[in-house]
Amino acid sequence: MNSVPRHRLLPAGAAVVSVVLWASAFVAIRRAGEAYAPGALALGRLGSGALALGVFWAVRREGLPGRGAWRGILLSGVLWFGFYMVVLNWGEQQVDAGTAALVVNVGPLLIALLGARFLGDPMPPRLLAGMAVSFGGAVIVGLSMSGGGGSSVLGVVLCLLAAVAYASGVVAQKPALRHASALQVTTFGCLIGAVACLPFAGQLAHEVARAPLPATLDMVYLGVFPTALAFTTWAYALARTTASRMGVTTYAVPALVVLMSWLVLGEVPGVLTLAGGVLCLAGVAVSRSRARGGRTVRVAAGEEPRPEKVR
Numbered sequence: 001m002n003s004v005p006r007h008r009l010l011p012a013g014a015a016v017v018s019v020v021l022w023a024s025a026f027v028a029i030r031r032a033g034e035a036y037a038p039g040a041l042a043l044g045r046l047g048s049g050a051l052a053l054g055v056f057w058a059v060r061r062e063g064l065p066g067r068g069a070w071r072g073i074l075l076s077g078v079l080w081f082g083f084y085m086v087v088l089n090w091g092e093q094q095v096d097a098g099t100a101a102l103v104v105n106v107g108p109l110l111i112a113l114l115g116a117r118f119l120g121d122p123m124p125p126r127l128l129a130g131m132a133v134s135f136g137g138a139v140i141v142g143l144s145m146s147g148g149g150g151s152s153v154l155g156v157v158l159c160l161l162a163a164v165a166y167a168s169g170v171v172a173q174k175p176a177l178r179h180a181s182a183l184q185v186t187t188f189g190c191l192i193g194a195v196a197c198l199p200f201a202g203q204l205a206h207e208v209a210r211a212p213l214p215a216t217l218d219m220v221y222l223g224v225f226p227t228a229l230a231f232t233t234w235a236y237a238l239a240r241t242t243a244s245r246m247g248v249t250t251y252a253v254p255a256l257v258v259l260m261s262w263l264v265l266g267e268v269p270g271v272l273t274l275a276g277g278v279l280c281l282a283g284v285a286v287s288r289s290r291a292r293g294g295r296t297v298r299v300a301a302g303e304e305p306r307p308e309k310v311r
Helices: 006-032 038-060 067-094 097-104 107-119 125-145 153-176 182-196 198-210 213-238 243-249 252-265 271-288
Strands: 295-297 306-308
Touching: 006 067, 006 213, 006 243, 006 252, 038 067, 038 182, 038 198, 038 213, 067 153, 067 182, 097 153, 107 125, 107 153, 107 243, 125 243, 125 252, 125 271, 153 182, 153 213, 153 243, 182 198, 182 213, 213 243, 243 271, 252 271
Parallel strands: none
Antiparallel strands: 295 306
8 A cells, every 4th residue: 555645645734734723713703703893803813823923933943034925924914814804703793604604615716716817826627626516515504504684795795805815815825935934924924914903902902801711712712723823734735735726625614614513512513514514525525636547746846746647
């Protein structure tokens, strides 16, 4: 039996860590959002994440990112770490979880389109097929979890803006990883996002004094794990594959959210929801599979290995 090459196993494991922790964030956001306003929650999360990342960055002595990385770090910091987290928190207060998940899952489609346009990412048939299957599963999960009449136009627009910011941030981050490490890109992106959210500092100080301890702990958890750790493992995996393929990986999030809501919140999913979750996972598996009959060759450092055609 052939073992999985290390250069494929480690990025895949890093992607799994990111997806699982981001799925857990939906549960934590729902609980913390009862005590914190969207902007305050985003600043508290980013502040906690920046502190954890800053300590690790200082211990590792990685220094400052290369000059060529700063444009991507700045864009991803403002769009993905800052703007995305605020509008997502706000959007989830306006619509039910199913609608939010459905609209935000436009993100991987946008990543594929932007990646093809600006990064030259390939669009192989397996990636497109997996994307279609996963998006179908996300639609089923979203519709099955949506309460009748519970959505609002404002909430849908906010979640759509979150999807656009998320996709733009991922595409901007990819070139930065050619000039800086995953830890450097994540640390300074998170710091920039926190600075962008400083207008909410007064609101955060006011709400911290009144919020129950579990809500504050949820906010800190969001900063340390779904932000500091998950964004770092994401950047590590993104540096070793295409933005499009990484985007499709996040289609596993709705399926994991369903499972975690079941275990943590006691929300028992219906048959339709479970079927949609299975489709989400199946699409991710298809998109990340490789065609038979080719052997893998390495390309330039930091790029994804690709199959060599059999002649």
